Amino acid sequence: MPSVLILGAGSDMAVAIARAYASRKYDLQLAARSGQALIPLQQDLQIRHSVNVTVHDFDATAFNSHAAFYEQLPVIPDISICVFGYLGDQEKAETNWLEAERIINSNYTGAVSILNIIAERYITKGSGTIIGISSVAGERGRMSNYIYGSAKAGFSAYLSGLRNRLFHKGIHVMSVQPGFVNTQMTQHLALPPLLTAQPEAVAAAVLKAADKKKNTLFVKWHWKYIMLIIRNIPEGMFKKLKL
């Protein structure tokens, strides 16, 4: 049975991805800060799809634990997906370092730490797929969320470099920019309905793109063009906007 590792398996997007892979009969390794909290999802996937599912404790910001975490996984997964992230509170993070640090570590440092380990194992094995869920927020820093955005920008650049390196070893790396997604993370934000994807749609798009070995994926096609415009606004004009 092929298997998938999902890092940050408690989020809505992760649940949808887990269900999509389970319906294709992949075994699953689910990891989150509290593995215990994933037990209902584990039972659900096993009953609905008759696949094997294991749950694991994984803290993205406890970097020192990452090597041991990866070693104890029952099998080396065919696909590793990095879904975890933390939006945080921009205003708070401007003056409170702990918040800023949490945002950076959850979205960037933690991801680099675990994916470095996974990449080495995949190189030894000679195969594997790595999928990183980044964000359109990383395309250009905006006043409303630049701490989160800069961490995601770092993550996107990391994935791009990793893709470049691992391509030569036969390992595929895909970055996903979901845009707005209707999840618990965003439930208190007023999101434009046309630009907002459902977690199930994100999951379906991720699986399809991974099958086709795409390098980058914008879940809603509009985003590609919106970000093209946003990236190309001259800085002199951009800084005057309140975005």
Add this chain to the structure above:
Amino acid sequence: MQKRLANWGNYPAIASEESSFTQEEQLRNFVSTNHELIARGNGRCYGDASLGKHSISMLKYDKILSFDTEKGIMECQAGVTLDQLLDILVPKGWFLPITPGTKFITIGGAVASDVHGKNHHVDGAFSNHIIDMDVITGTGETITCSPNQHTDLFWATCGGMGLTGVITRVKFDLKKIETAYIRQTQIKAKNLEDVIRLFEEYKHYTYSMAWIDCLKQGDSFGRSILIVGEHATPEELNAKQAKAPLTLPVKRKLTVPFNLPSFILNTLTVKIFNWLYYNKNLKREINNVVPYEPFFYPLDAILHWNRGYGKAGFVQYQFVLPLEHKDGLVAILKRISDKGWGSFLAVLKVFGNQESLISFPMEGYTLALDFPVRKGLFEFLDELDEIVLQYGGRLYLSKDARMKQEVFWKSYPNAEKFAAIVKQYNNDKRFTSLQSERLQLTR
């Protein structure tokens, strides 16, 4: 973020702050630190029972926790829909013990409404099949209740419209089936008297209901089609069905893409529809074997059929009258046909005996009618309420959007007892809905 919410009848609508959770811990904290909350499933109750200032969306509590395929026991989180459950149960030879006319409701909603099905006279309501369940009450603690454990909470939660707390987990028994098909019989009844006689004659069938043409006058007053059914055995299937007896053929769904203008529904169109429906069966009696879906969920095949009633929405009027008062049924149907406000959907069913604290069913006749919202409708329904009261009947809270509070307090004999239990678990009126305010259920 404020969102516009309305349930299936599209009436009323409210601006509501919606929150959703996947972890019980988060939900417990939320409940103990907030007020004016109401849990909401898939929004398929018709009126205002799950509309409130802060709604707790239960749709992410959709995990199956255990499924005993030997004994037929299902345990799941409250936000799982019947639709999802059927996909898991039927291929393994099990069926829901009770199902209402749509499969797009959640299990939590099924409990909070204590739903009934076409088999009420045989199998009772959903509450008869619950082994135990968890409810987060107003103090933010999770209490496990069942017919033998915290029984007051259990009975006030079954049919209690979410006012005792948030149902998070339900364990219930299932019904064994051999095939995914129903052996059905449809019999034409000339009038109301005829259909009531037929209900009596066919009461040994597990499933029964009748569709009534409520616009006909004179000798054909109350003409109907009685539909009864049983789960089919493998021997009753045709060769094609028997190849995979527990799997249904895949069918495409139709949808009503937008609200239709409300003038489309008038006495004439309802008359035409009813004529077509009644006369589609040329023979008096038809016997056939059909997939379970069209038998139990005929309207689910048309997604968003509620849009057929236009932007103003509609209300469903469902009442029950005690068995000895079938004259009340005549009185109400007469009022409707005199007024000429027929309903596309008029469904008649006989309930069996049921002890009830706050659940809707009681032994007797229940009739469900749809009426598009328009000028004068509520006054007219108030008149019907008077007849229901006069004959000792009551209205279904899951479908109610407009009854006056006196009607509720007069018609539910255990209302005071229910309110006292709610008070005990729903500290400082933490759980309130538009309906509970309107009916003063947490006074």
